[in-house]
Each structure stands twice: as structure tokens, then as C-alpha cells.
Amino acid sequence: MLGKGIALAPEALAQLRSYDWPGNVRELRNVLERAAVLARAAQEPAVRRVDLGGARRDPAGGDLFAFEDGVTYRDARARVEAAFERRFVGWLLQKNGGNVAAAAREAKMDRKYLAELAKKHGVT
Numbered sequence: 001m002l003g004k005g006i007a008l009a010p011e012a013l014a015q016l017r018s019y020d021w022p023g024n025v026r027e028l029r030n031v032l033e034r035a036a037v038l039a040r041a042a043q044e045p046a047v048r049r050v051d052l053g054g055a056r057r058d059p060a061g062g063d064l065f066a067f068e069d070g071v072t073y074r075d076a077r078a079r080v081e082a083a084f085e086r087r088f089v090g091w092l093l094q095k096n097g098g099n100v101a102a103a104a105r106e107a108k109m110d111r112k113y114l115a116e117l118a119k120k121h122g123v124t
Helices: 010-018 025-041 073-095 100-107 111-120
Strands: none
Touching: 010 025, 010 073, 073 100, 073 111, 100 111
């Protein structure tokens, strides 16, 4: 429960689990508090979806397209690709109820490769 009668629905929990938290408990708490306030305002008994920020947000807390001096093209590209993989695999598995085979069919990709990506990024 998220205080005063607000529950966390399984789809919201899956969404939270698919996000690569940068180890910042305050960020998680703020996301949950904001979701609970919005659910209460909408008179919903449960949080069904949480706002994790924009698609360009890096799980490490910055903008994916904010570059620094000395960063190579290869490193910058790897960071963006990893963030994309993590978000896409998390979304795909959530959408398919955690069924890797169904998610792989939908994405037209090999099931084993999708499972490897999920493991690589800690997406369950």
C-alpha cells in the first residue's frame, strides 16, 4: 500500500522493476509519492502507471544526449543503445506479461537473444 488506501497495481510494479534505478532511494520515493497523489486525485484505488521521466532520460540521472568532453563516439553510442535496450525490453516484457516467447514473436526477434538482453539489463 502507498498510504491511505492506495495500492500498487502489478503493471505499475513491473514498470518500476524495468527501470534501472541509479541507486537513489529518494528518486524512487518521489516517483511513488507523485503516483499516489495522482491516484488519489483521480479517486483511483491503485497506481496503475508511474511517470519515470522522458524517453531521453538516462537511468543514471541525466539527459541521454548531453555529451561531455573526452567521451568517444563509441562510448556515447553504447550508453544510448544500452538505455534503449533496457527500456524497450522492459516495455515489451511488461506488455506481454513477462512471456519471453510472446514478446520475442511480437518484436520479430530470437527468443534467446531477448532473454539475454533481459538478463544483461536486469529486466524481469
